[in-house]
Amino acid sequence: MTVAARESISVLIVDDDALVRSALTLMLGGQQDIDVVGEAGDGAEGLRLAEALDPDVVLMDIRMPVMNGLEATRALHSRTSPPAVIVLTTFDADDHVVGAVAAGADGFLLKDTPPTEIVGAIRAVADGEAMLSPSATRSLLRQVRAGAPDDRTAAAEARMARLTLREREVAVCVGRGMSNAEIGRELFLSVPTVKAHVSRLFDKLEATNRVQIAMCVHDAGLV
Template identity: 45%
Template structure:
């Protein structure tokens, strides 16, 4: 991005916020614009400060990070939400992604990894730690694959051929620029197809699109 990513930190531990602020706020690619100590404060701060990315904890008082993400992502022009938490369970991961989070990292991630993740989600990409990716694959192996496949394919049938091409490329892990190159489209056109697909499917993140494409066995 040409201008710094406007970042909101959300964590109930002031020491964690201070550490993240020191680590991320001093880089030229990130502008720390505010902090919040719980999900309710995060929702208010998003409304008032309009960040590009929210770095969100899960386990917080008043309102947890998953509930806050759900509320934040349901609005137009919502910021991307990157979960950074100590909780690595399948339920927390799946619930956060269903809520619309663009990425999920554990707090033992290296500083460089956290910074890279913030920049990636700001650019419209999705980010999962290797552990989270393994958990998703395990989760996908459970349940009735036939039912998941039928449901996912019925949902994707709402899309145009080009929108499905874009969704498949997203599920393959391609960036918008890579999708544009493969499909011989402009990046702006790719973004339009992506936005249309998200709207039709009532989803709010690339990760959710990728999960649906995997269920449909597009990849």
């Protein structure tokens, strides 16, 4: 369901810091198309609320008691119709971000991300796109690329070899953090055509979200 087709985007906030939860709730409460439906202080409580509330988007902290965000993200992603998950992190101090993205998170935010970018990220993932923050994603994917063992690099190169030239171009654009509209302008394609290419990328690259496509592109050394 697209943003235009829904009345509002329901959001669940999962963070063990009550001040962070309050700040996010206050900030998002000013948006007409976003509805904060619940707050949780740890991953286990977040899973229970996600089951009860069926949110469109979960803002997920990583380091929490009882169950951390990595475990909770994996558990959410294993469900039949999982919500989109945006990981909240301090990034430089967090070694689990790569694992969270690999576990199925649709993106991540630094906790000091400007409010307009947080709102834009929620709208983007609710509409099926990835949240690839320019400030954090480049650093994350450089880290992924630098730490990629030879076998993972070879596997990524093998998956990229399955793509047509046009699919490869679209994949590289996804790896650069571009939205469907931006890819369309870059490659002179309609947005529906871009969406069709991205859908094929999920199958050919064995990815479940756009962030994993971006990681494959970076592992293959194409960005």
